[in-house]
Amino acid sequence: AQSVTQLGSHVSVSEGALVLLRCNYSSSVPPYLFWYVQYPNQGLQLLLKYTTGATLVKGINGFEAEFKKSETSFHLTKPSAHMSDAAEYFCAVSDRTGGFKTIFGAGTRLFVKA
């Protein structure tokens, strides 16, 4: 069975500061890992994904994440927060062998202070 744990339901950073959103996963098979962003009353937008190959993945809007198998982690980072980054962020794991069933983490609300 797969699971995803996002540490911290809320994260607050100052504009220009480093953003670090934590995600740990559990999977019995090599997973596909994703980070999504959701703005209020909207669907999900893909920030980045890891499927295979390079473990440091770069996404949109300056975000990146590193797949660390030994730590079963896929933390999301951005060097400098912008006010527009304030949103809900979801880490997700998909089963590459089981029909792409996807499990989402509980989400982390990012607040950006001016």
Next chain:
Amino acid sequence: GAVVSQHPSWVICKSGTSVKIECRSLDFQATTMFWYRQFPKQSLMLMATSNEGSKATYEQGVEKDKFLINHASLTLSTLTVTSAHPEDSSFYICSAKPGGEINEQFFGPGTRLTVL
């Protein structure tokens, strides 16, 4: 590319009525579509997986007679909430996955259902 639409974007209905939500992949063929439910300030919970031309696979705890899913074509899946009750009020989001080697699902904008 890879656009998924949902209709309606929001709906208000009376208790006891049925509501149909459509999910369409506009520029690709979706061999698999997923339906999620999201309560306020919570994560997405997978309700069911549907493959074109076959019966949907429901997650544990989801009533298949309550939430009817039909994946009639490679670009359309529908979710019908039957005999809706206030506790069915939620944000419903669909996603669609192309066939082949594309390892990604594309999400619709969601449908806000309010049952009075």
